[in-house]
Amino acid sequence: MNNMAFLTHRSLQSTYHWISLRNIWFINMVAGHGKSTNVDAIDSFISELMENKSLKWKVINDSKQQLLPRKAVEATEPVVSIPRKSQFRLTQIYDDLTSNPIVINIDQLEQYHIDNLVETAIKERNKKDVNLLFDQMNQYRKIPSKEVLCMLLEYLANDTDRVRLQLLMALCREVIPDFVTNSSNLLHYNGLLLWKNGSSLQSLNCFKESLRVCDSDTKLIINRMLIDVVDETIGKKSEAVLLAVIEVGEFCLQDLNDEFLLCYSWEKSFRSQWFSDQEVAKKLFDKHKKLRDAVAKRLPKICFICLQEFKTEQVYQLMELFLKHEMMPQCRQVLIRLFEYQYYRRDLRACSEIIRNSIELDIPLPDVCNRKLLNLLLGPAYHKSPTQTSVPKQKDKLKVKNYELKF
Incomplete structure (x- = not known):
């Protein structure tokens, strides 16, 4: 009995030891796997932050923060932190970063910094950033350089944002009146906005008035806008709109001695798949000698x-x-x-x-x-070549006949 009890005790002890070792191995494996998973998640999150364009420099127009002193604003800047006792959550960090963008006050920036911010927002078609930048520009009475300003005016016109376009024009008249005067009082941007809204005839009248008094640089901008107008007209709008566009081209040819718009309209009409457009091109060709000379070139x-x-x-x-x-x-x-x-x-x-x-x-x-x-x-x-045709003949002449002797 004592031997049986001893053997039973030894068997239970060895079984308990094996179960303990297996549990320790399983716990280590789980802990190691969790650690690896967390590290992979952090690496993936950092890579996503580097590639995600939504986490770039943001501009926020917060009146409460702008009224605070500079030190107070710096003290209230958001800081992302992970509570030690809380559970690790990747989505929580992402929400914290995106809901608390970095604050930029353009009143403290140089003009080339403002140019860079506005140009980047326009090229990325980020309407929210453009509006935030515009609100600060209007508040601090600051505008970007002329090139970027033209980009912003055209962006607002294409977006049919009449309110901001009128506010920006008023700001330009206040800050740089000479630029507005040399740019035909910015009438062509009103024309572009009217065109996007569907008011075709009113739009073309604005372009026509702008072309009367514009300088050479502004004429290039207007011609580029009118290229889009012609492209959106040929084969897509009514014949009445096409004739109105051609009338503007004839005005440029006869009054301004500029055949560009009429030539472009003629070529698009001539190469159109619609018979009516092709007939309009033929009539134009017969009507204007300057157009025939330009087409010949x-x-x-x-x-x-x-x-x-x-x-x-x-x-x-x-x-x-x-x-x-x-x-x-x-x-x-x-x-x-x-x-x-x-x-x-x-x-x-x-x-x-x-x-x-x-x-x-x-x-x-x-x-x-x-x-x-x-x-x-x-x-x-x-x-x-003659040599190639004569070589075989020469070979035939030089060929030796073979004779078979019978004795």
Whole structure:
């Protein structure tokens, strides 16, 4: 009995020892895994903070903080901390950081710092930051440089924010009146806002009035805006709006001696898929000699764009327009480019047709076109040199006959 009791006691002791070791190993494994998980979570969070654009420098317009002294503001700046006794929570730190952005007071910043903040907010299309910056600019009566100021005016006009646009214009008249005077009283930004709101005719009238008195720098800005206006009109708006845009282009051509807008409108209408737009382009071409001269200067580029898109029919239509006004040098350029295009495609029939048309129209093409046509007619044999064709004959002459003797 004593031996049995001793054996039982030893067995229970060894079992208890094994269970204790297994529990210790399991606890260590869990603790190590938890530690690794926390470290990985912290690393992932730091990487997210570095890459997340929402945690960049923010601007906040808090009237209570602005009224406090500088030392008081610095003392009240938010500090992110993790309570020692609280449980680790990744989302809590993220919420603390995003709900307490870093405060920037532009009244204490240099102009190039303000330029950088405004330009970054506009390029990132961060409407909240733009509005916060604008509110401080309006409060402290400070504006960025002229280039960034034009970006901000155009951004507000595109955003159809009439209230802030009018406030910014009033601020410009107060701080830099010369800039406003030289920039046509900023009428073109009102025109852009009206265009985005759908008031097309009123918008074009604003652009027209602005073009009358603007300087060269402002004209570049207006032309860039009008490019977007034309792009949004061709094939998308009514014919009445298109005619109104063309009327502004004709005004620029006749009164300001600037053919840019009319040329751009003509090219977009000529290359449009709508027949009505193409008819408007043909009428414009017949009406304005200055437009025909301007198109002649841009002929290589227009042909290249059409042929790149495999639209040979448009190139033939352009040929007809030049023929109608007996512009033979331009017709010759069109024929040459058509021939090169068809020769690159190895289209013998099309190349022959172009050569025949040039003869009928009495528009001589370069000799190289005739040689290329022969190349297509004769094929690869036309490329053989005289030496290559004569060598086999010489070998035949020098070949020795073999005789078989029968004795």
